[in-house]
Amino acid sequence: MTEIPAGSVGETFDAPVLVLVDLETPRASAAEAVSLLAPSRAGLALVAGAAALTRADVVALALGPVGADASAALAGAGATRVLAADLGQAGTQAGVVADALVSAVRTVKPAVALVLSDYHGKEVAARAAVLLGSACTADASDLRVREGALTASKTVLSGSWSTTLRIGGAGTTPVVAVRAPEVEVPGPAAPVAVEALDVVLTPESLAVRVVSREPAPTASGPDLAGARTVVVAGRGVGGDIDLVRSLADPLGAAVGATRVVCDEGWLERSAQVGQTGVSIAPRLYIGLGVSGAIHHTSGIQGAGTVVAVCDDAEAPIFQMADFGVVGDVTTVVPQLVEELDRLRA
Ligand SMILES: Cc1cc2nc3c(=O)[nH]c(=O)nc-3n(C[C@H](O)[C@H](O)[C@H](O)COP(=O)(O)OP(=O)(O)OC[C@H]3O[C@@H](n4cnc5c(N)ncnc54)[C@H](O)[C@@H]3O)c2cc1C
Numbered sequence: 340m341t342e343i344p345a346g347s348v349g350e351t352f353d354a355p356v357l358v359l360v361d362l363e364t365p366r367a368s369a370a371e372a373v374s375l376l377a378p379s380r381a382g383l384a385l386v387a388g389a390a391a392l393t394r395a396d397v398v399a400l401a402l403g404p405v406g407a408d409a410s411a412a413l414a415g416a417g418a419t420r421v422l423a424a425d426l427g428q429a430g431t432q433a434g435v436v437a438d439a440l441v442s443a444v445r446t447v448k449p450a451v452a453l454v455l456s457d458y459h460g461k462e463v464a465a466r467a468a469v470l471l472g473s474a475c476t477a478d479a480s481d482l483r484v485r486e487g488a489l490t491a492s493k494t495v496l497s498g499s500w501s502t503t504l505r506i507g508g509a510g511t512t513p514v515v516a517v518r519a520p521e522v523e524v525p526g527p528a529a530p531v532a533v534e535a536l537d538v539v540l541t542p543e544s545l546a547v548r549v550v551s552r553e554p555a556p557t558a559s560g561p562d563l564a565g566a567r568t569v570v571v572a573g574r575g576v577g578g579d580i581d582l583v584r585s586l587a588d589p590l591g592a593a594v595g596a597t598r599v600v601c602d603e604g605w606l607e608r609s610a611q612v613g614q615t616g617v618s619i620a621p622r623l624y625i626g627l628g629v630s631g632a633i634h635h636t637s638g639i640q641g642a643g644t645v646v647a648v649c650d651d652a653e654a655p656i657f658q659m660a661d662f663g664v665v666g667d668v669t670t671v672v673p674q675l676v677e678e679l680d681r682l683r684a
Pocket residue numbers: 572573574575576596597598599600611612613614615616617627628629630631632633634635638648649650651654666667668669
C-alpha cells in the first residue's frame with residue numbers, strides 16, 4: 340500500500356507543511372541521552388513524505404534539544420526549516436505538545452500539520468485541532484493534494500472499507516495523524532539552522548502537574564510504529580516472548596502484540612497492534628499464533644507482505660496472508676530461525 344508518495348509528481352501546496360517529529364534516545368547511546376536525542380525513524384519518514392506535498396517549506400517541529408546531527412538528519416529527510424522548543428519533562432504531555440503544535444501553526448501558517456498516528460499523536464492532533472478550530476483525522480495514509488485541498492485514505496469499520504477523505508476548511512490548518520509512512524528516508528544533509536519556538540501554554544495545560552513518572556517496560560528492538568519488519572506475538576505463543584524475539588532479533592524486527600498478549604501482561608500495552616493500539620505499515624509482518632481478528636488486522640492494513648504461523652487452518656489471518664504456515668509456533672519458529680542462520684552463514 341502506498342503511503343505519502345514521497346517524490347511523486349503531483350499537485351502540491353504553495354504553503355508550508357508542518358511536521359511534528361518525535362525525538363528519541365538512540366538505543367546504543369542511552370548514557371549520553373539528552374545530547375544525543377535523534378529524530379525517530381517514523382518522524383523522518385513523515386518529513387520525507389511531507390516534502391511531496393509542498394513547493395514551500397517543509398517545517399519540522401521537535402520538542403527537545405535539537406543538535407547538529409538531528410538537524411542534519413531532518414534536513415536529509417527534506418526539512419527546510421527546523422523549529423525546536425525545549426519544554427523539558429512537560430514536553431511529553433499531550434496538552435503541552437498540542438500547545439506547541441498550535442504555536443508552530445500560528446508561526447508558520449502551514450497548509451497542514453502532520454503528526455504520527457500513534458496513541459500520543461492522535462491525542463495531540465485532536466487537542467490541537469480543537470484549539471485551532473480546524474479539521475482533524477487520524478489513521479490517515481496516502482496523503483495527496485487535490486484541487487488545492489488535502490485528501491487522505493483511511494480504513495473504517497475495522498478495516499472493512501477504505502475511504503478517501505477531503506480534509507480542511509476555509510482559513511484553517513487541518514491537523515492530520517498519519518500512519519507510519521513506508522518511504523525511503525535519505526541520509527543526513529547539511530544541517531539547517533534551528534529556530535527557537537515560543538510556546539504559548541493554555542491554562543488547561545498549565546493546570547496539569549506531573550507528580551511522578553515511571554517508565555513502562557519496553558519491548559526490545561526498533562520502534563514499532565516505524566519498523567520495516569514487525570513480528571507480532573499472539574495468544575498462540577503462550578507467553579513465550581523469548582521465542583518471538585528469537586525470530587525478531589535476527590531480522591532486526593520490532594516486536595508487536597495482539598490485545599490478548601497485552602491483557603495477559605506478556606508484553607506492554609504500547610506493543611498492541613490494532614484498532615485500539617498502534618497502526619503499523621511494515622514491509623514485512625509476521626504473525627505468530629495470531630488468529631487475525633478484525634480488531635487486530637485493521638491495524639496492519641498498510642503492511643506489505645503478511646506472513647502467518649498459526650495452528651488453525653481456518654483462522655482469518657490466512658485470508659490476508661501472502662504466506663501462511665499451518666503449524667505449531669514452537670516447531671515452526673525454531674525452523675525459521677535455523678533457516679535464517681543457514682542463509683547467513
Ligand atoms: C473494541 C475492541 C477493540 C479491540 N482492539 C484490539 C486491538 O487493537 N488489537 C488486537 O490485537 N485485538 C483487539 N481486540 C481483540 C480482538 O478482537 C481479538 O480478541 C484479539 O486480536 C485476538 O488475539 P490473538 O489472535 O492473539 O488470540 P486468538 O484469537 O485467541 O488467536 C490465537 C491463535 O493462535 C492459535 N494457536 C494457539 N496455539 C498455537 C500454537 N502453539 N502455534 C500456533 N498457533 C497457535 C489459535 O489456534 C488461534 O488461531 C479488540 C476487541 C474489541 C472488542
